[in-house]
Amino acid sequence: MTQIRSIVAPASIATLCLAVGVLNAIAAAPRAEQDTTPPVFEVASIKKYVPDPSRFFSFSGNPAGDLSRWTATNATAKDLIGVAYGLNGYQMTGGPSWIDAEKFDVDAKVDDSMVPQLKTLTHLQQQKQMALMLRSLLADRFKLQVTRSTKVVPAFGLVVAKGGPKFKEAPPPDPQSERDYSPQGSGPSGVTITMNGKPMSAFMIYLAGAVPGRPVIDQTGLKGTYAFTLRYGRSDSPTENELPSIFTALEEQLGLRLENTKAPVDVLTIDHIEEPTLN
Secondary structure, eight states: OEEOOOOOOOOOHHHHHHHHHHHHHHHTSOOGGGGSOOOOOSEEEEEEOOOOTTOOOEEEOSSTTOTTEEEEEEEEHHHHHHHHHTOOGGGEEESOGGGGTOEEEEEEEOOGGGHHHHHTSOHHHHHHHHHHHHHHHHHHHSOOEEEEEEEEEEEEEEEEOTTOOSOEEOOOOOTTTTTTOOOEEEETTEEEEEEEEEEHHHHHHHHTTTSTTSOEEEOSOOOSEEEEEEEEOOTTSOOTTOOOOHHHHIIIIISEEEEEEEEEEEEEEEEEOOOOOOO
């Protein structure tokens, strides 16, 4: 591992959608980090990914839930940029061809002095801090320089279907018990998303991963916290139970519908990037 300098980063991926969906909420927050020195990993190792069918694409702590580490397996540079900035592949342009082809393993260590503070934060706040550290890593080791802008693109609007929603309000769970809770499960028989007293904004994070290629905008007007389960088949894989598509499942199971619309989205142009030194 090598020491990382404190450098500010200038201002797809179907398996990345969950991670990016979570970070989309982070990206929408005010960019106060531009006015302060961003956090950095203490040290990090970057290696070329060695093909291994037992090692899938992933982002996680090491082991899972360990806030002292951040790891990525089988990840392209574009994957890393998407997680760092909370963007999907269609929101990124520019850069050489290798950013979509070369794959890396990243093992980064958080400074010991930061871990107690991270433990006091919510899961989303922890993710935000890790994303900021990843931006610093990309600026330092990949020499990443980017320009951020906004443009209007085709989108889906989530609306209430005729007859109203088919789920009810439910009280939110204890936040401490939810710290490591993941409401999405995926397997050969399809995908299941379970909300247990969460607002629609939480559901939108996971719904964004179900319809890659377009942003999804909440236009339901539902302001409470809700409990429900959604099960649908993945379009890129046959399912044993022949589950419906996400579009059909939303209307049949939840009384919601996706409609074509347009929406402004953040766009990131990669102005400069270099292959990282490996260690």
